[in-house]
Amino acid sequence: MSSLELAAFVVFALVTLGFSAGVVLSKQAWHAALSLGGALFSVAVHYVMLGAQFVAAMQVLVYVGGVLVLLAFAVMLTERDESPEEVTA
Amino acid sequence: MAGALAVAPAIPLVPFAAFLVALLVGHYKPNALPRGGALPGIAATAISLVLSALAFLAVSGGAATTSQVWTWVPAARASFALTFGVLVDPLSAMMVVIVSGVSLLVHVFSLGYMNDEGESGLPRYYAGLGLFTASMLAFALAANLLQAFVFFELVGFCSWWLIGHWFRESGPASAAKKAFLVTRFGDYFLLVGLVGVLGTFGTAAFAGDASFPALAHAALEGEATVRTFGFTPETWFTVLGLLILGGVIGKSAQFPLQTWLPDAMEGPTPVSALIHAATMVAAGVYLVARMYGFYALTPTVLTVIALVGGGTALFAATMALVKREIKQVLAYSTISQYGYIMLGLGSGGYVAGVFHLLTHATFKALLFLGAGAVIIAMHHDEDMWKMGGLKSRMPTVYWAFLSGSLALAGIVPFAGFWSKDAVLHRALAVGLGGQPLVLFAYLMGLVAVCFTGFYTFRMVFLTFHGEPRSETAANADAASANMRVPVAVLGVLAAVIGLVNVDPLKGVVGDHLLFLERWLNGPLPGLAGATAEHYHELVVDVAGFHAASVSSIGSAVLSLVFALAGVALAWTWYNVPEPTEKTDALGPTKTLLYNNYYQDEFQTWLAEGVAEPLARAVDVVDGSVVDGVVDGVSSTSLVASDRLRRVQTGVVTTYTTQLVFGLVVLLVIVLLLGGWF
Amino acid sequence: MVPLRYYLVFSAAMFCIGVFGVLARRNALVYLMSVELMLNAANVVFVAASAQYGTLSGQVFSLFTMALAAAEVAVGVGIVLVVYRNFKDVDITKPTSMRW
Numbered sequence: 080m081s082s083l084e085l086a087a088f089v090v091f092a093l094v095t096l097g098f099s100a101g102v103v104l105s106k107q108a109w110h111a112a113l114s115l116g117g118a119l120f121s122v123a124v125h126y127v128m129l130g131a132q133f134v135a136a137m138q139v140l141v142y143v144g145g146v147l148v149l150l151a152f153a154v155m156l157t158e159r160d161e162s163p164e165e166v167t168a
Numbered sequence: 169m170a171g172a173l174a175v176a177p178a179i180p181l182v183p184f185a186a187f188l189v190a191l192l193v194g195h196y197k198p199n200a201l202p203r204g205g206a207l208p209g210i211a212a213t214a215i216s217l218v219l220s221a222l223a224f225l226a227v228s229g230g231a232a233t234t235s236q237v238w239t240w241v242p243a244a245r246a247s248f249a250l251t252f253g254v255l256v257d258p259l260s261a262m263m264v265v266i267v268s269g270v271s272l273l274v275h276v277f278s279l280g281y282m283n284d285e286g287e288s289g290l291p292r293y294y295a296g297l298g299l300f301t302a303s304m305l306a307f308a309l310a311a312n313l314l315q316a317f318v319f320f321e322l323v324g325f326c327s328w329w330l331i332g333h334w335f336r337e338s339g340p341a342s343a344a345k346k347a348f349l350v351t352r353f354g355d356y357f358l359l360v361g362l363v364g365v366l367g368t369f370g371t372a373a374f375a376g377d378a379s380f381p382a383l384a385h386a387a388l389e390g391e392a393t394v395r396t397f398g399f400t401p402e403t404w405f406t407v408l409g410l411l412i413l414g415g416v417i418g419k420s421a422q423f424p425l426q427t428w429l430p431d432a433m434e435g436p437t438p439v440s441a442l443i444h445a446a447t448m449v450a451a452g453v454y455l456v457a458r459m460y461g462f463y464a465l466t467p468t469v470l471t472v473i474a475l476v477g478g479g480t481a482l483f484a485a486t487m488a489l490v491k492r493e494i495k496q497v498l499a500y501s502t503i504s505q506y507g508y509i510m511l512g513l514g515s516g517g518y519v520a521g522v523f524h525l526l527t528h529a530t531f532k533a534l535l536f537l538g539a540g541a542v543i544i545a546m547h548h549d550e551d552m553w554k555m556g557g558l559k560s561r562m563p564t565v566y567w568a569f570l571s572g573s574l575a576l577a578g579i580v581p582f583a584g585f586w587s588k589d590a591v592l593h594r595a596l597a598v599g600l601g602g603q604p605l606v607l608f609a610y611l612m613g614l615v616a617v618c619f620t621g622f623y624t625f626r627m628v629f630l631t632f633h634g635e636p637r638s639e640t641a642a643n644a645d646a647a648s649a650n651m652r653v654p655v656a657v658l659g660v661l662a663a664v665i666g667l668v669n670v671d672p673l674k675g676v677v678g679d680h681l682l683f684l685e686r687w688l689n690g691p692l693p694g695l696a697g698a699t700a701e702h703y704h705e706l707v708v709d710v711a712g713f714h715a716a717s718v719s720s721i722g723s724a725v726l727s728l729v730f731a732l733a734g735v736a737l738a739w740t741w742y743n744v745p746e747p748t749e750k751t752d753a754l755g756p757t758k759t760l761l762y763n764n765y766y767q768d769e770f771q772t773w774l775a776e777g778v779a780e781p782l783a784r785a786v787d788v789v790d791g792s793v794v795d796g797v798v799d800g801v802s803s804t805s806l807v808a809s810d811r812l813r814r815v816q817t818g819v820v821t822t823y824t825t826q827l828v829f830g831l832v833v834l835l836v837i838v839l840l841l842g843g844w845f
Numbered sequence: 846m847v848p849l850r851y852y853l854v855f856s857a858a859m860f861c862i863g864v865f866g867v868l869a870r871r872n873a874l875v876y877l878m879s880v881e882l883m884l885n886a887a888n889v890v891f892v893a894a895s896a897q898y899g900t901l902s903g904q905v906f907s908l909f910t911m912a913l914a915a916a917e918v919a920v921g922v923g924i925v926l927v928v929y930r931n932f933k934d935v936d937i938t939k940p941t942s943m944r945w
Contacts, residue, residue, distance in 0.1 A: 088847045092855045099859055099882050103866030108874045108935075115878045122885050128847075129896040134888075134904050141911045146881060146918045153922040154874055157929045818941030820876070824867050 087128060095121040108154045116147050173226050173233050176254045179219045179264055180305035183271070186212035187298030194291020203283055204290025209298050210275045216268040216305060220261070227261040232692040234311050234375045248370040252318075253311030255375055257698040258688050259457055259522060263308040266526060267447050270533045271301040273654035274442040277537050280651035281438050281544060293333055297442070300326035304447050308454065313372035313380070313412075316455060317355075317362050320415065323448045324351050330443060331435035343434040350428035354418020361411030368394050368408065374458055375698045381461030382697055388465055388710060402466070409462065409469035412455070413476075420452025420506045423480040427767050429503055433495040437540030440495060445502050445532040450525055453509045457525070460518050461697055464706035467713065470514050471605050474595065477510025478609025478616075483765075485619035489626075490751050490761045493550040494539045497627045501576060502532055504616060508591050511613050515606045516707035516715075517594030518700050519685045523669050524591050526684070527583035530665050531575035534658035538569035541651045542631060545644035552630040553749070554638040561644040564652045566632050568659025573628045575662040577621040578731045585728070586666035588617070593672065593723040600716035617727045621734025629742035672724035852893035860886035873925045873935040877918060884914045 098121060101114030119142045126135035190205030202208070234255040243249035275297060282293060300323060307319035325348075332344030365372050369380040376382070386392035387401045396404040416422070421429040432444045443449070456463060456473065463469055481504045488500035505528045512521030543550055545562060559566045575582035578589065592613055599607025636642035647655070669684035670677060680686070690699035707713045741750050751758045763769070815826070839845060859882060866879030888907040895903025925935055932939045 085847060088851065088855075092851075095855070096858055096862065099862040102878050102882060103862055103870060103875065108872050111872075111875050111878055115881060118882065119885065122889060125889060126892055129892050131892045131896065131904050131907075134892055134907050137908055137911055138888075141915050142881070142885075145915050149918055149922050150874060150878060153925055156926060157874065157935045813944075816944040818944035820937040820940075821868065821871070828864055828868065 084128070088125075091121050091124050091128070095125070109151075109158075112147065112151050112154050115150070116143060119143050119147065173223060173231055173254075173256050175219060176223055176256050176309060177237055179216050179223070179268070179309065180302045182212045182215045182219070182302075183209070183268075183298045183305065184302035187295050187302055190291050190295035190298055194295060198291060201291055203279065205294030205298075206275060206279050206283060206290070209294045209301075210272065212298065213268055213272040213275055213301055216301070217265070217272050220264040220268045220305075223256055224261045224265050227256060227258055228687065230691065230693055232257040232690075232695045232698065234373065234695060236311070248366055250314055251312065252315045253373075254309050255311040255698075256309065257375060257692065257695055258690070258700075259454075259698070260308050262522070262526065262687075263450075263454060264305050266450075266529045267301065267304050267308060270442055270446040270529060271297070271304075273533070273537070273657060274438045277441070277540065277651055277654045278436075278438045280648045281540050282436060284648060284650075285544065287436075289333065293330070293436070296326055296329045296333070297439075300330065300443060300448070304451070307451055310374070310458075312374060313362050313365055313459070316374075316458065317358060317415075320358070320419065320451060320455070321355065323443075323451055324348065324355070324419070327351070327432070327443050327448055330439040331432050333436055333439070334434075340434040343428075343431040347428040347432045350425055351418040354414045354416070354425050357411045357414025358416075358418075361408050361414070364408045364411060368396065368404065370394075375461075375695050377697070379461075379697065381459060381465070384462055384465055385706065385710070405462070406466045406468045409466045410472065412459070413469060413473065416452035416455050417476060418452070419455075420449050420510070421503045422452070422476050422507065422510060423483055424767070426480065426484065426503045427764070427771065430496055430499040430764070433493075433499050437495065437536060437543055440498075441533045441536030441540065444499070445536050446529040449502060449506060450509075450529060453506060453513060453521065453525060456510070456513050457518065457522055460513070460703045461706060463513070464516070464518075464703050465710045467711040470516060470707070470711055470713065471603065472514070473510050474514025474606045474609040477507045477512070477514050478595070478612040479507070480504065481507030481511060482612040482616040482619070483507075485616040485623065487761055487764050488623040489619060490754070490758060491623075492553055494542065494552050494555075494627060494631060495536075495550055497552075497623055498532070498535055498539055501535075501620065501623065504620065505532065505576070507616070508588055508613060511595050511609055512591035514609070515591075515595040515598040515603075516704070516711065516713040517591060517598075518703045518707075519669070519688055520587070520590035520594045520671065522688060522700075523671065523684050524584075524587035526668075527575065527587040527662075527666055530658060531572040531583050531662040534568060534572035534655060534662050535576065537651070537655050537658065538565050538572060541565045541647040541655060542569075544651070545647065546640050549638075549640060552627060555631045555636070555641045556634040556747075557632070557636040557641060558644055559632040561641075562646045565647050565655055568655045568662075569632070570628060571659040571663045573624045575666070577624040577735055578617060578727060579621075579735070580724075580728060581663075581666065583662050583664075583666035585724075586670055586672065589720075589724040589727055590669065590671035592617070592727050593718065593720050594715070596723050597715035597718045598713050600718060601714040602716075603713060606713075614727060614730060618730040618734040621731040622738045623734075625735045625738035626742050629738060630747060633743050634747055635745050672720045674720050676721065846896070847893075849893055849897045852889060856886045856890045856893075859883075859889065871936045871938055873928060873937045874922075876937055877921045877925070880921075881914060881918070884910055 095118050098114045098118035102111045102118060105111045105114060119138065123135045123138040126138055186208040189208045190201065193201045194205055234253060236251050236253040238252045239249055240252060241250040282290060303319045303322035303326060307316055307323060310316035310319060328344045328348040331347055332340050334340045362372065365380055369383045371378055371380055373379040374381070383392055383394055384405055387394045394401070399407070418425045429444055429449065433440055463473070484500045484503035484507060488497050488504065491497045491500065509521045509524045509528065512524055541562065542555065542558060542565065545558065546555060571582060575584040578584045592610060595606055595610035595613060599610045669682050671682065674682065685700065688700035690701065692699055696702065741747065754761070863879045863883035863886060866882065867876060870876055870879065888910050891903040891907040895901060928940055929935050
């Protein structure tokens with residue numbers, strides 16, 4: 080086990096955990112969605128490091144391309160607009 | 169003559185039609201019913217009598233048959249079929265003649281007793297008589313025990329119906345209920361026995377090669393196997409016989425289930441004559457005679473029958489000694505006389521028992537009808553101490569009644585003498601032949617002969633002799649013709665019918681004069697197993713009842729002396745112009761006898777003091793334990809689910825928390841099992 | 846090669862973060878995202894184990910998980926939108942009527 084490999088693992092593990100913490104701690108749903116995107120990407124990096132390139136590709140395609148976009152849409156659709164027009168409408 | 173047997177099913181059906189006529193026409197168009205339904209009833213019973221006589225003649229020609237009329241439950245799914253049929257043999261042919269004959273006379277008598285007195289509810293009354301006659305005839309002709317049971321219940325129902333004819337008064341209503349319940353109590357045993365017979369033999373047929381008596385005999389001989397449920401055949405057949413005997417004891421008013429019969433006298437007197445003397449009460453002993461081929465196999469049951477019979481004969485006779493009402497005396501005498509029939513059957517004397525059944529039906533119907541005429545003349549006052557001197561007011565009834573009384577007391581040559589002495593002779597012979605219990609039963613029966621003579625003539629003297637002891641008695645009218653005729657007919661019969669079987673003179677006169685015995689002996693080419701000869705062989709060979717050689721004339725003279733002693737005592741005490749009550753001489757026994765040995769009180773105590781607390785205890789157990797468990801289960805789950813549903817808050821976070829909690833618990837368990845801690 | 850237990854620790858940490866999000870956040874969308882985190886934590890272990898033991902079955906499992914997650918999110922988002930339309934909010938503690 081090369082120390083470089085271990086270093087990369089630790090770095091990306093910390094990145095992943097950081098983004099994950101961002102998902103659950105951020106006040107805004109939109110920020111959470113962005114953090115989730117980061118976390119998903121860094122998990123894909125882990126997959127590549129484990130030699131599972133196909134899974135990594137799928138991770139990016141399905142999660143980032145599908146799930147995350149869906150969630151982003153939902154976030155935008157459900158965003159509460161605090162503007163006065165909404166109240167009067 | 170086979171044609172006469174082919175129409176045998178019509179014998180009960182004709183009175184049934186009369187029942188329907190009386191019931192339906194009486195309900196929808198009462199005025200269209202001639203004489204309240206009496207005429208259809210008379211016509212129907214007359215037709216039945218003719219048909220019965222034809223069947224009787226056919227049987228005397230050697231024709232006897234058992235046939236199946238209707239299959240109630242076919243044998244396809246069960247292991248046995250439930251069927252209804254007709255069994256015509258000497259016994260049943262004789263019985264249907266008795267039943268339809270007495271029923272005809274009672275119908276005629278009722279014209280005087282009910283119609284002329286302007287009683288209400290006549291269609292109901294005659295419908296009851298019709299249904300009773302129909303079911304009794306069907307019972308007599310029953311081809312199997314199931315059918316017998318069905319009609320056994322039906323005559324019990326008719327008994328309830330007719331005892332309670334004056335149901336608006338409390339006495340008849342409660343007497344009807346009592347009669348129904350007490351006989352039903354016995355019938356439970358009969359029902360269990362019936363199920364037992366069906367389960368054991370797969371058939372309940374009375375006669376024929378595949379009948380249950382024949383199968384039982386074969387099983388005892390080891391030639392056939394039947395299901396005996398782990399007992400030896402002897403034991404099991406004894407159990408079955410005793411169970412069926414329960415129904416017999418209830419219906420024939422034997423000890424300890426006899427208490428209903430005296431109360432049943434609350435009903436109209438013709439009903440008492442028909443149902444509670446001549447026929448329905450005979451159903452019990454008739455059932456014993458009907459399945460005699462079975463009882464003859466079990467010496468234990470035979471001994472029990474003899475003991476119950478002898479005991480009841482004496483027991484009931486003592487109670488009859490002190491009664492003041494004429495019908496009460498007759499009621500206890502009926503119980504006592506059926507005791508004699510049981511004694512005869514129980515000691516293996518099939519012919520003797522059946523003979524006494526025949527004569528008793530005649531003379532007791534006569535006595536009841538005579539008493540009915542007296543009661544009408546006395547304007548429904550039954551107290552004998554208010555009668556007296558009626559001999560000159562109603563001579564026809566007196567002479568007929570005297571004939572019946574002589575028959576009842578057993579004075580030669582009246583009917584009762586021949587039959588009662590046949591019974592006693594048989595019991596004595598078997599008793600001396602090595603059956604000490606039967607000998608004991610015989611002694612009880614012998615003492616009862618003395619009592620019978622006494623109470624019978626006490627009744628006669630108090631009613632008809634001496635001076636009138638009340639205004640009503642002094643001005644009594646003679647009975648009307650429609651009451652006199654049946655009484656007279658029966659009076660002649662009571663005098664002569666005993667001559668059909670001059671049993672005590674056996675050996676003196678030729679056997680050809682023993683008509684009844686020859687009649688019952690057959691031979692029957694069709695039904696060899698239903699003859700008295702066959703029964704006699706069974707009693708000797710299987711039950712082991714050997715008769716010692718006892719002079720029949722000696723036995724008859726002995727019991728005649730006893731009877732005459734009783735009559736003589738009654739003569740000296742009561743055949744005086746102004747008789748007085750002598751019962752005080754009995755001391756405390758008098759109270760005991762008046763109260764029928766406190767049997768009613770004892771049975772009431774059994775019900776209230778034992779059965780009721782037991783039922784209450786069971787009710788408490790049922791209410792607390794059984795219901796408690798059931799209710800507890802339901803209320804526990806109700807309360808628990810009421811608490812548990814609060815877990816369901818509807819908030820997703822709560823569910824998630826529970827999910828995570830469950831996960832943690834699972835993890836801990838897995839780790840514990842994996843040995844991590 | 847990084848030892849499997851490191852991945853296990855990493856995955857457990859990620860899973861716990863997801864659990865925390867599921868328990869603590871009231872926003873339905875963040876809830877869904879936390880679920881995604883937990884699924885990814887599981888996927889990481891699958892793939893790591895697959896690499897460790899030299900078989901592909903772990904990767905196959907992870908692919909199935911992804912398909913499942915995609916479907917789950919599609920349905921979940923639909924539900925969230927309906928909830929939003931009815932309650933004008935995506936707070937998951939608000940819709941409490943689906944109980945006894």
